Amino acid sequence: MIQKKICMLGSFAVGKTSLVRRFVDSIYSDTYHTTVGVKVDKKVVALDDREVTLVLWDLYGEDDFQKMRWSYFRGASGYLLVADGTRRATFDKALELEERARQEAGVIPFVFLVNKCDLAEEWDVDGGFESQLAAKSWTVLRSSAKTGENVEEAFRQLARKMLG
């Protein structure tokens, strides 16, 4: 059996927990985020003829009151980098987090999710960011935890990248 630790990275309130909740049924309360700073969930994904157990570490989003604990990132095989399309600042923060992640764990697979695409009319980022980031070999998806758009796909793409 193959298990992979993956982390959810992103600013506060970009929708990381909602994405995870859309993806799995949790046994732990969301209050773990504000107490321990992380909540661990699990999802088994079938890829071709293989099954991969994704152990999701949903890290507390960094804000003015609490810093992200990078020690939780240790040992991750991949991560989902999440930004809120309606807040430009979270987009920039995601770029910072990617750089920091590279420093912490080296180059590991990740998928960049620009979340809240159900609020596309309120977006605060330019439309051409996908092509710019694709040029950097990033995998970029527009997602919505509310509608479920690209949520499953993001996890599957990340799992596929981690398995090579």
Next chain:
Amino acid sequence: MADASTKRAPSESAEEAAGNGTGSLEELRHLILAPEQEALDRLQQRVADPQSRTADVSDVVAEAIQLRREQDGDNALRDALAPTIESSLRESVRKDPAAIADALFPVMGPAIRRSILETLRAFLESFNQVMEQSLSWQGLQWRVEALRTGRRFSEVALLHSLVFRVEQIFLIHKKTGLPLGHAVAPAVATEDPSLVSGMLSAIQDFVRDSFHTPSDQGVGRMNVGDLDVWIEHGPQGSLAAVIRGIAPHDLRDRLAETLEAIHRQYAAELERFDGNTGAFQSVNPILAQCLEARYKQGAPRRGRRYVWATAGVIVLLVGGWIGWRWWQYHRWSELVSTLREQPGIVITSFGREHGRFAIRGLRDPLAADPAEFVKDATLDPKSAAFHWGAYYALDDAIVAKRATAELAPPQSTVLMVENGTLLPRGNAPPIWISDLKRRALEIPGIRAVDFSHLAIEDTAAFGIARHEIMNTVITFPLGSPELSAADVASLRTVAPTLQHLFVPPDGHADTILEVVGHTDSSGAELINESLSQRRAEQVARMLAKLGVPETSLRVKGVGTAQPLRPDDSEENRRLNRSVTFLVPVPQSE
């Protein structure tokens, strides 16, 4: 030898190059060292050649294994061989399962039997323990606790008799927090090992970050209620033991030894771990060895005697209780049988309801009181409830009671009933007999009345009064309806006596006094009839004035139809111009 020649060739070239100056030295060296050189060459060839090396090892492999076992025991050799043997077995099973199945077939039966026996033995031990506890005072307390908390009694008993039990063991990859192995004691509820391992790792990281401890250190123990989590840290992995109760300190040593053994055995796998836990499939049996449990030991003999004594007492109590219930049922059954025989009582059902006897049926209000039977039988009235419906019984005895209650016969009269016929016996006043005739057939259950054994009773005062008034004659002058003063005085004299006719002891309130007017034969008959009527009315008015109830007076004039004497002399005619009295008495039929 070919190699030896080859080896010598460079020396010869060197010799030529040196102009044969050292030729003799080389020759000498060859002579001295050649045998050793050849031996070395042969040895080198032997070592380099896999076939010859295999042959050499095969000569001593058995002795080497034997020697190693004697030196280090089985552990090191077992640990070294286990992965290879396991992978070989897996591969063999994958390629041809039938071969392994054939090989295992002879041992499968005994192994399964032994496993079943072990399981049964463990179950019986647990059962004995629970039984011993369940028959003690403490066991009763635990049973109450089980009821209160909603847990099974066996679970409560197990927890109370538990010193400690290692319920779960997690082997966690230190870097990723992923579970490499997980062993659980039977009947222990668990969460997903991946999630628990992840959160345990997160907490470790959280504590290290918060208190700036070195990365090779971490939380060694966590305590929640009666659960302890002991964590042993190794370079690549951690061992987390979830323990209920108070474990001895040497358990930590065993955990540490286990973790060390795992690190030794799976060193490469731990180092290379990339999420594939396949290499750690055989680690769970190692972890399972740490699932220890220890229970409180009682004094077996004393405990057993206590158990038997308690069991005996319980059997006696239960037996006594059953016997007592049977005896109660028997006694109440007898009472019910007695009640069934009582006139005016019909039993429709008898049994137990809500812990009490319930007796249902119909009861005539005049039937015997069941409470009296309960009292006579010295039964506890609180242990039974009667539910009666009212009805009119047609039993002769009850009908006789009903008739007695309704008719209130005088003391000199007894009422009996036979097949619905009322049989009054004895003497009774006429007025009561009259009442009996009027009302008897209205009483439920009475179809006829037999008066043959009933005599009319006449009390002395009534008889005297009746006699006196019936012998009283009020005479009138010729053609006159007016009372003379003498007649009024005569009526005044007889009036007190008349009271006995209407207020006698046996209740002759309905006595009728007939006032009958007469005339002599002189004059026209029509006038005589009118005259006799007026004479009777005149006397009746006077009697009413003197206290005789008007409703008891019947007035009639008979003219010359009923003369007192033959109307053939003046004296007889004087007597015929009169008013006389009659007091009719009811006659038996």
